[in-house]
Amino acid sequence: MKRKRKIAMLGGAILLSTGILTPLIDSPVVSADASVISKPSISGFISHDELTRTLNQIEKTSKGNIVVDVAGYSNHGREIYKATVGSGDKVVLIQSEIHGNEKVGTKALLNILKEIGNKNSPEMRQLREELTIVAMPMVNPDATELNRRGNEMTWDEVVEQFPQLDGVAPSWNYYKYTNQYWDYASNPGFDVNRDFNPDLDYVPQPEDFPNSSSDPGWFITPESQTIRDVYKDLQNEFDKVDVFVDLHHQGEYVIDGTDDPVTFSLSGVFVPDPSTPEGEKYREYADDYDVDFSKQLNIAAYDALQQMGNSPFGNISLYPQDLDLPGTALGAFALNGSGSVLFEITGQTQSYGQKKLGQLTKAVERGLHGILNSVATDEVYDLDVEDYDDIPLTDR
Numbered sequence: 355m356k357r358k359r360k361i362a363m364l365g366g367a368i369l370l371s372t373g374i375l376t377p378l379i380d381s382p383v384v385s386a387d388a389s390v391i392s393k394p395s396i397s398g399f400i401s402h403d404e405l406t407r408t409l410n411q412i413e414k415t416s417k418g419n420i421v422v423d424v425a426g427y428s429n430h431g432r433e434i435y436k437a438t439v440g441s442g443d444k445v446v447l448i449q450s451e452i453h454g455n456e457k458v459g460t461k462a463l464l465n466i467l468k469e470i471g472n473k474n475s476p477e478m479r480q481l482r483e484e485l486t487i488v489a490m491p492m493v494n495p496d497a498t499e500l501n502r503r504g505n506e507m508t509w510d511e512v513v514e515q516f517p518q519l520d521g522v523a524p525s526w527n528y529y530k531y532t533n534q535y536w537d538y539a540s541n542p543g544f545d546v547n548r549d550f551n552p553d554l555d556y557v558p559q560p561e562d563f564p565n566s567s568s569d570p571g572w573f574i575t576p577e578s579q580t581i582r583d584v585y586k587d588l589q590n591e592f593d594k595v596d597v598f599v600d601l602h603h604q605g606e607y608v609i610d611g612t613d614d615p616v617t618f619s620l621s622g623v624f625v626p627d628p629s630t631p632e633g634e635k636y637r638e639y640a641d642d643y644d645v646d647f648s649k650q651l652n653i654a655a656y657d658a659l660q661q662m663g664n665s666p667f668g669n670i671s672l673y674p675q676d677l678d679l680p681g682t683a684l685g686a687f688a689l690n691g692s693g694s695v696l697f698e699i700t701g702q703t704q705s706y707g708q709k710k711l712g713q714l715t716k717a718v719e720r721g722l723h724g725i726l727n728s729v730a731t732d733e734v735y736d737l738d739v740e741d742y743d744d745i746p747l748t749d750r
């Protein structure tokens with residue numbers, strides 16, 4: 355598709371912190387503490403090579419139910435895959451690991467694919483008949499391999515691709531800091547999940563840099579471009595992408611008013627409603643935006659977890675709701691009419707490692723099944739939107 359294949363790996367340098375502030379949505383861990391810490395093991399997670407092998411295997415054993423394609427390439431030439439299962443006219447796009455240190459979603463997504471592609475229970479058959487599920491596990495593989503948030507790309511490479519940006523200040527989400535976990539100073543990169551724009555045909559303009567968190571992004575990274583292109587192809591084929599789910603991780607929190615540790619947080623609200631005064635700047639998207647449907651999808655995930663009874667699986671909370679993040683995939687796709695769901699699983703890998711890996715993976719699978727089943731059966735449309743506000747808040 356593009357680009358030479360050049361794999362440059364970071365040599366584990368641990369340098370002094372400079373410290374930056376980055377706005378909310380699982381903000382990166384930035385510390386002024388210059389002490390060297392030992393990183394927890396992440397060997398239980400999936401590398402890009404393992405992803406390639408696993409997807410090939412899943413495709414083979416599915417007997418035609420799952421089709422795996424290369425959707426595009428990362429800046430360093432690694433494949434970004436999409437796996438499609440089902441032939442229904444309701445479209446569900448699920449992605450994981452747009453932040454490379456947020457890895458549980460990839461495991462959960464592969465398990466879900468395997469199950470839906472291989473099993474012949476009435477429930478799985480119904481999912482395949484009613485839905486077209488497009489899974490994009492590990493959409494930022496260069497970051498995955500570095501176990502870090504940002505991709506691996508310099509501003510010079512952006513300008514090479516978009517010469518009209520010569521001489522402008524780099525985008526605000528360009529990382530060049532160093533802390534005890536990461537060395538972006540010698541190996542810079544972008545927060546890909548701020549590089550989306552609700553205008554899916556947007557072309558970078560010099561006056562739109564450096565922008566800020568509450569402005570749209572630019573599609574300057576090959577990773578966001580690949581996801582955008584998959585989304586647009588689905589729009590062209592099916593008219594709309596009904597559901598978009600993005601799998602992330604956050605820090606460690608408790609449920610508001612309790613000591614119960616959060617298993618994951620959910621959200622369906624990423625921008626102010628375009629039909630309200632606060633959402634005025636998004637007015638052109640008012641007809642497509644459907645926050646009620648996003649809320650129903652979140653309730654479907656929440657209910658599926660509550661049905662597992664009094665266990666850590668029940669500790670699901672709501673993510674902060676007062677966001678204005680049009681540069682996130684969720685913000686941009688929600689404005690394009692997709693019912694949207696954010697999963698924020700507990701603990702990022704650079705500090706939390708792979709604790710509770712099995713349990714967290716199961717919980718995410720259960721939540722995803724709640725969404726898929728409710729859409730396949732149309733039960734989601736009967737859920738009471740008001741129940742969304744009964745999901746407990748996160749103490750943060």
Ligand SMILES: [Zn+2]
Nearest residue numbers: 380453602603
């Ligand atoms: Zn994230």
